[in-house]
Amino acid sequence: MLSVQDLTVSVITGKTPLDITRNVSFELNKGEILGVVGESGCGKSMTALAIMGLLPKTTIAVRSGRVLLDDQEITHLEPHQRVDAGLSGISMIFQEPMTSLNPVMQIGDQIIEALLVHDRGNMRAPAARAKKLLDLVHIPDAAMQLKAYPHELSGGMRQRVMIAIALACNPQVLIADEPTTALDVTIQAEILSLLKELCEELSMAVLFITHNLGVVAQLADRVSVMYAGQIVETASVEVLFEHPVHPYTHGLFSCLPDPTKRSEPLQPIPGQAPLITEITDGCAFAPRCKFKTSACLSGSIDWTGISNGHKTRCHHPLKEQK
Amino acid sequence: MSSETILDVAGLRTTFHVKRANKKYALKAVDNVSFHLDKGEILGFVGETGCGKTTVGRSIIKLTKPEGGVVTFGGNNILNLTGRRLREVRLKVRMVFQDPYASLNPRRRIADSVAEAGDIHKLFNSPQDRLKQIAETLKRVGLDPSFADRFPHELSGGQRQRVGIARALLPIPGIIIADEPVSALDVSIQAQILNLLLDLRKRLNLAIIFISHDLSVVGQICDRIAVMYLGRVVEIGEAEELFNRPLHPYTQALIHAVPKPNPRLRIGKGMALGEPPSRFELKPGCTYADRCPLAEGVCLTDVPEIKTVKNAQMAACHKL
Numbered sequence: 001m002l003s004v005q006d007l008t009v010s011v012i013t014g015k016t017p018l019d020i021t022r023n024v025s026f027e028l029n030k031g032e033i034l035g036v037v038g039e040s041g042c043g044k045s046m047t048a049l050a051i052m053g054l055l056p057k058t059t060i061a062v063r064s065g066r067v068l069l070d071d072q073e074i075t076h077l078e079p080h081q082r083v084d085a086g087l088s089g090i091s092m093i094f095q096e097p098m099t100s101l102n103p104v105m106q107i108g109d110q111i112i113e114a115l116l117v118h119d120r121g122n123m124r125a126p127a128a129r130a131k132k133l134l135d136l137v138h139i140p141d142a143a144m145q146l147k148a149y150p151h152e153l154s155g156g157m158r159q160r161v162m163i164a165i166a167l168a169c170n171p172q173v174l175i176a177d178e179p180t181t182a183l184d185v186t187i188q189a190e191i192l193s194l195l196k197e198l199c200e201e202l203s204m205a206v207l208f209i210t211h212n213l214g215v216v217a218q219l220a221d222r223v224s225v226m227y228a229g230q231i232v233e234t235a236s237v238e239v240l241f242e243h244p245v246h247p248y249t250h251g252l253f254s255c256l257p258d259p260t261k262r263s264e265p266l267q268p269i270p271g272q273a274p275l276i277t278e279i280t281d282g283c284a285f286a287p288r289c290k291f292k293t294s295a296c297l298s299g300s301i302d303w304t305g306i307s308n309g310h311k312t313r314c315h316h317p318l319k320e321q322k
Numbered sequence: 323m324s325s326e327t328i329l330d331v332a333g334l335r336t337t338f339h340v341k342r343a344n345k346k347y348a349l350k351a352v353d354n355v356s357f358h359l360d361k362g363e364i365l366g367f368v369g370e371t372g373c374g375k376t377t378v379g380r381s382i383i384k385l386t387k388p389e390g391g392v393v394t395f396g397g398n399n400i401l402n403l404t405g406r407r408l409r410e411v412r413l414k415v416r417m418v419f420q421d422p423y424a425s426l427n428p429r430r431r432i433a434d435s436v437a438e439a440g441d442i443h444k445l446f447n448s449p450q451d452r453l454k455q456i457a458e459t460l461k462r463v464g465l466d467p468s469f470a471d472r473f474p475h476e477l478s479g480g481q482r483q484r485v486g487i488a489r490a491l492l493p494i495p496g497i498i499i500a501d502e503p504v505s506a507l508d509v510s511i512q513a514q515i516l517n518l519l520l521d522l523r524k525r526l527n528l529a530i531i532f533i534s535h536d537l538s539v540v541g542q543i544c545d546r547i548a549v550m551y552l553g554r555v556v557e558i559g560e561a562e563e564l565f566n567r568p569l570h571p572y573t574q575a576l577i578h579a580v581p582k583p584n585p586r587l588r589i590g591k592g593m594a595l596g597e598p599p600s601r602f603e604l605k606p607g608c609t610y611a612d613r614c615p616l617a618e619g620v621c622l623t624d625v626p627e628i629k630t631v632k633n634a635q636m637a638a639c640h641k642l
Contacts, residue, residue, distance in 0.1 A: 039508035039509065039510065040479075040508055154597050155371075156597060157597070184370040184371055184535065185370070185535075185537070185576065185579040185580055185581075186370065186575060186576065186579045186595045187597070188579070188581070189579040189581070189589055190595075192581070192589075193589070211508065211509070212581065213509070213583045214538075214580065214581030214582055214583045215581045216583075217581065217582060217583045217584055217585045217587075217588075218581040218582070218585075218588055218589060220585075237585040238585050238586070241583065241584060241585050251510065252509060252510065253583070255509055255510050255512070255513030256509060256513075256538070256583055257512075257513075257516070257536075257538040257539045257541065257542035257543070258538065258542060259537070259538060259540075259541025259542055259561070259562075259565045260565075260566075262541070262542060262561070262562060265517065265520075266513040266516055266517055266542070267513070268510055268511070268513035268514040268517060269510040269513075272478050272480060272510075272511065273508075273510075
């Protein structure tokens with residue numbers, strides 16, 4: 001359904017372009033939830049903005065690679081061109097709903113605004129459809145809440161409104177960029193179960209971006225781990241959590257706090273992730289990796305297949321069980 | 323109070339007077355909170371946004387002025403101290419803040435930020451002594467002394483938080499109040515800072531009040547945990563017991579809602595807790611009654627007092 005092929009997003013203001021993401025490829029199938037995990041600055045949000053066609057273009061742009069929606073290329077289409085071409089099947093929700101919603105506009109009108117953009121203004125009874133969308137995301141008293149302003153709603157309710165707006169175009173693909181990071185755990189659990197439910201009911205595909213491995217384990221079908229602009233490991237969620245093979249993925253697991261294993265000290269990954277200006281030839285993780293050999297320091301690291309659907313960009317994938 | 327107790331807090335109350343829509347409200351941010359802290363102990367405070375955990379930390383050293391209660395430290399009630407004597411206490415009870423970007427002055431060199439408390443209290447004998455102490459403190463938090471001449475923007479998030487901790491360690495305090503010290507950091511860096519705090523506790527016999535919304539982090543590093551809900555401590559006890567056998571229905575729900583990094587342990591449906599009630603107009607009775615599946619009769623009329631339920635574990639619930 002959504003296919004991303006060798007996507008390279010770069011800062012193009014300097015003499016030489018600086019790559020933020022390098023050769024990111026993945027497929028997203030109908031009704032599937034793909035989790036993209038990685039730390040700050042690894043390029044996960046930039047990948048999402050590139051897919052949405054929301055990059056600033058004059059400073060940061062797609063330098064190579066393609067984004068296909070239902071086999072049609074949308075890589076360089078502006079958002080309004082996508083609507084004209086009927087290729088507006090991708091929606092996105094963001095981390096902090098309060099900064100995405102208009103604070104001086106009733107939420108009903110904000111939903112109708114999205115409906116009108118996609119229905120070219122010739123729609124009947126927009127308010128009724130807006131109410132239906134609020135029902136879909138389980139906002140109680142939907143008819144009354146249409147008149148509410150964002151500040152009158154709690155964080156969890158605002159994120160539900162954002163999801164309702166994202167659903168206005170009947171998307172095939174929903175990109176969720178850290179949608180629960182600003183929420184308390186109890187509310188997070190509710191939003192996650194809502195996303196799961198919508199994904200099943202509307203057979204919508206979800207690209208779920210997060211830094212939280214726990215959230216990925218709860219929600220995703222497949223997981224891609226990103227490091228310094230590249231996907232370094234992809235597998236089904238069960239396989240990745242039982243048997244991570246990339247040293248970075250493995251390192252992420254060993255530094256997760258686990259209250260059931262208090263006696264074992266945390267094992268942090270030494271050093272820190274490189275800045276995009278510091279990435280050199282070879283494996284970007286090599287400076288922090290205890291398994292590196294001379295082969296890791298030059299050339300590009302290709303995919304190594306581990307098992308069906310499980311692959312990694314590493315010369316020395318780990319063998320033992322976690 | 324045992325001889326090992328370094329800080330004892332009894333009946334701490336902090337109220338904010340706020341005005342909303344032309345109506346005045348008395349928001350009880352901290353309501354009758356009592357606990358003690360032993361030497362070399364890490365006590366965690368967890369809870370959702372707005373539960374008062376940060377206000378507890380700030381009230382202890384009067385960064386926010388409490389309305390009532392007794393905070394005993396070194397034989398004095400901190401809340402009665404003012405001026406120079408209060409500043410001296412603040413030299414022994416230090417804060418580490420959440421966001422190392424916001425809590426370091428971007429125009430001051432690291433050395434000046436780290437030495438600020440020493441400069442104010444005239445703790446350095448000579449400029450050489452000052453440099454020596456700065457270098458020692460930086461080494462203590464795992465930073466090279468050459469960082470002293472740098473500015474905050476030259477440092478990564480993890481390094482900045484190390485500076486935040488270094489600043490609290492010069493001179494060596496008895497207690498550190500760490501308010502969400504790892505929330506702004508990535509997991510791999512977070513683990514480095516947590517290990518540093520554990521290591522400092524061991525080497526310097528520091529007592530730490532560790533405030534966080536992240537149950538896994540608190541469960542990993544704290545000896546005891548206090549769970550807060552709308553200004554009250556609803557449960558307090560040994561970390562391991564509290565995590566494995568939570569007593570209060572809120573603690574149970576909170577631990578259940580933490581997404582476990584294991585796809586085989588997925589949270590089922592039907593655990594919906596709903597939204598917390600308004601903090602401005604609290605109903606009588608237990609503050610958790612609105613969301614509690616066990617609430618009935620007495621829960622809606624009387625506020626439950628915190629009581630010992632088993633061994634060292636205390637909870638505030640009528641149903642226990």
